[in-house]
Amino acid sequence: MQSPPVLVVLTTGKEAFVRATAVLQMTLAVRKRAGVPVELLLLGPGVEILRANQRNSPAFGQQLDELRREGVSVAVCELSLENLGLTSDQMFAAERVRGGVEIADRLAAGYQVLTF
Numbered sequence: 001m002q003s004p005p006v007l008v009v010l011t012t013g014k015e016a017f018v019r020a021t022a023v024l025q026m027t028l029a030v031r032k033r034a035g036v037p038v039e040l041l042l043l044g045p046g047v048e049i050l051r052a053n054q055r056n057s058p059a060f061g062q063q064l065d066e067l068r069r070e071g072v073s074v075a076v077c078e079l080s081l082e083n084l085g086l087t088s089d090q091m092f093a094a095e096r097v098r099g100g101v102e103i104a105d106r107l108a109a110g111y112q113v114l115t116f
Contacts, residue, residue, distance in 0.1 A: 024064070079099065
């Protein structure tokens with residue numbers, strides 16, 4: 001029996017660079033080793049790692065590119081962006097979604113949801 005698809009929800013922002021980096025690495029490892037669909041949703045302070053103009057942005061940009069090359073979809077909560085006063089032109093590319101709706105939809109579809 002194959003494992004269910006996985007949704008990784010990152011709520012840790014740039015204030016915890018090491019933890020956010022570890023979650024991105026773990027997401028990549030799950031995708032490569034589990035062989036199931038994996039999605040990454042950035043929610044709340046987690047959206048900050050998509051900022052293209054921060055000190056750690058090159059590292060996050062490389063990790064996001066590698067995730068996409070491995071087939072991981074990357075989405076960002078548009079309400080979290082609005083609440084933090086961030087605009088799309090300040091961010092790395094990501095699908096804009098309603099975070100809570102996406103989580104509810106994935107749970108209903110049988111996804112395993114991992115939250116960090």
